[in-house]
Every structure is written in C-alpha cells, then in structure tokens.
Amino acid sequence: MGAYILRRLLLIIPTLLGIMIINFSLVQFVPGGPIEQILAQIEGEGDAFEGIAGGGGEIEASSSSEEYAGARGLPPEYIAELEREFGFDKPPLERFLNMMWNYLRLDFGESYFRSISVIDLVLEKMPVSITLGLWSTIIAYLVSIPLGIRKAVRDGTPFDTWTSGAIIVAYAIPGFLFAILLLVLFAGGSYFQIFPLRGLTSTNWEELSFWGKIGDYFWHITLPVLASTISAFATLTLLTKNSFLDEIKKQYVITARAKGLAERQVLYGHVFRNAMLIVIAGFPAVFIGVFFSGSIIIETIFSLDGLGRLGFEAAVERDYPVIFGTLFIFGLIGLVVGILSDLMYVLVDPRIDFEKREG
Numbered sequence: 001m002g003a004y005i006l007r008r009l010l011l012i013i014p015t016l017l018g019i020m021i022i023n024f025s026l027v028q029f030v031p032g033g034p035i036e037q038i039l040a041q042i043e044g045e046g047d048a049f050e051g052i053a054g055g056g057g058e059i060e061a062s063s064s065s066e067e068y069a070g071a072r073g074l075p076p077e078y079i080a081e082l083e084r085e086f087g088f089d090k091p092p093l094e095r096f097l098n099m100m101w102n103y104l105r106l107d108f109g110e111s112y113f114r115s116i117s118v119i120d121l122v123l124e125k126m127p128v129s130i131t132l133g134l135w136s137t138i139i140a141y142l143v144s145i146p147l148g149i150r151k152a153v154r155d156g157t158p159f160d161t162w163t164s165g166a167i168i169v170a171y172a173i174p175g176f177l178f179a180i181l182l183l184v185l186f187a188g189g190s191y192f193q194i195f196p197l198r199g200l201t202s203t204n205w206e207e208l209s210f211w212g213k214i215g216d217y218f219w220h221i222t223l224p225v226l227a228s229t230i231s232a233f234a235t236l237t238l239l240t241k242n243s244f245l246d247e248i249k250k251q252y253v254i255t256a257r258a259k260g261l262a263e264r265q266v267l268y269g270h271v272f273r274n275a276m277l278i279v280i281a282g283f284p285a286v287f288i289g290v291f292f293s294g295s296i297i298i299e300t301i302f303s304l305d306g307l308g309r310l311g312f313e314a315a316v317e318r319d320y321p322v323i324f325g326t327l328f329i330f331g332l333i334g335l336v337v338g339i340l341s342d343l344m345y346v347l348v349d350p351r352i353d354f355e356k357r358e359g
Helices: 002-027 034-042 048-055 065-072 076-086 092-104 118-153 158-172 175-186 210-229 233-248 251-258 263-275 277-281 283-292 296-301 307-317 320-348 354-358
Strands: none
Touching: 002 092, 002 320, 034 076, 092 320, 118 158, 118 210, 118 233, 118 263, 118 296, 118 307, 118 320, 158 233, 175 210, 175 296, 210 296, 233 263, 233 277, 251 263, 263 277, 296 307, 307 320
C-alpha cells in the first residue's frame, strides 16, 4: 500500500502542473484583463467589458501598451507603468514560471483589487463554504443512508414507490428556486418571518452568550443549508438502496438467515459493512465536491460571502492572483482527497489491495 500511495503522490505533480498550464494558457486569449479593468474604472466606464463590446474588437490581456493607449486615450507611459506593476511587461512563459515558483514556496500573492493576500481572502470566505458544505453533506448522509436501507428492505412496496417519486422531484427542483421559495415562506417574503433574511450571524453576535451564539448560528444557516441539500438526497439514497439490494441477494445473507439470525442482525451485522463500502468510502470526495463548488446563486440569495462568490467576482474582475491561487490550492486538495478516498476503501474493507490490482 505504501508504494501505491507514493505513486499517487508523485502523480499529483504532473497532474497539477497540467491543470495550471491549461488554465493559464486559456487566460491569455480572454479579453478584458486586469489592466483594462483599471483603465475602465479610471475613465468612469464601470467595466472593461463595456468598452470591448462597444469598440468592435477584442483586446487580449497581453496587449501592448500602444493598443491600450489607442483604446483608452491615456499616456503610453502610464500604461507601461501599470503593465510593469502587474508583471505584464514579461513574456507569458516567464510569468507562468515565476507564478509556479512562488506557489511552491506557498506565496500566492495579493489580490489585484482587494489589497489582501489570496490566503487571507480564502480564509475570510471559508466559514460560509464550510457551513454549507459540511452541514449539507452530513444531513444528506443522515437522511439518505437510513432511507436507502429502508427502501431496499421494502423494495417494490408503496413506501418504496412514493419515496422514490419524492426524492426524484426534489432532485429536479433547482436549488436557487427552492431557496427563493424558502425566503418567501419563512423569511418574511409573504407569509412567515421565522428565519433571518441574510448573513451567517446576527450583528450582535459578539455580545451573545456561548449558547446564544450557537443558536444564532443555526438560526441563520437553516434556510441556506436546506436549499443546498435539496438535490443531494436522490443519488445517495438510490446508491444506498441498490448497494443493499445487491448484497441482500448474496449467498452469505441467505446462510445467515438460515441460521436463525434476526433480520436486524443480518442487515446491520453482515450486509451493512459490504453495502456501505462505496457510500462511506466516497465521503471525502463528496464533502470536498460540495465544499468547493460553493453555489454562487445560493450565496447571493442569502447574502452570504463565500468561496462561490469569490470565484465569480475574481473571474469577472480578472483578478488573476485569486483565480490561479485558488485553482492551485483547491486542485491540490482535490488530488490529495482522491488518495484519501482510496484509503477509506481499504479502511472499510481490508480485503481491497490497490497494489495487487495495479499489478
């Protein structure tokens, strides 16, 4: 197992490098770079994209100072100073190599437009994403696993039929639409004023007692977590059900029942471990997927400032240090979590040996 883990760790290097090369290369062809954003703000146009749409031509992020000056009517010396400050006076290859060298030293730079380091910015937004990702995943597992087991035991009954219909309908409802419905019903939209409309905590959170802070936190996250979780039940529930159905039909289950074991002992003493292998082992990947995919729409509806909005705003503003810094960090974490998922398989079922399978 040690050799397998070492190979996977070494594979992270070319994989992450490939991710960064592809994304850095694509950015070179995207119009409206950070310098254009600043020039648009200086001239009071609000957004560089308006100038691009109205000018009848595209200006790449690597455009020369003459092109900038011609497009904006500003002194070439000022444009050259901006290019030097942002590092665009260097060739793309040199910029990329410098960026990767800084990343290897865990220096992710500073946001172009926020005057804060990328690490501090991510840490500032992380509580929202942790809240939505962690609680959505936990709730989905707590509901889906017992429900999936129950559906497998009562396969083909009316209970199985109507619960399948319910979770499929829930899966089909867009999260943002359900979020709006929750706001209208329970956040003072048209009916009840039970939950707060925005934010992760109240303005007087620091003045509350320990238990008051906990209550205030859960009071604020109830609606956004529900909106984030609504579509998470279907896949996990049906996966649990199908895993149990496959195991229930196997010979060792028939033997256990023939020995006179109670149905509960058969299900949770014999079937559960084998059936839950794929579900439990996939938990790290599921959590990281929910955590890093932060929904920009959910965060916007509930006025939450998380990683979803950060990524969207960085892309719109062409804030390259934030874009590439978060891409490197999250890409590295995602690759490491892939290894952890494999280790979870071995932990749940020691019979699995990835080294023998590779051989």
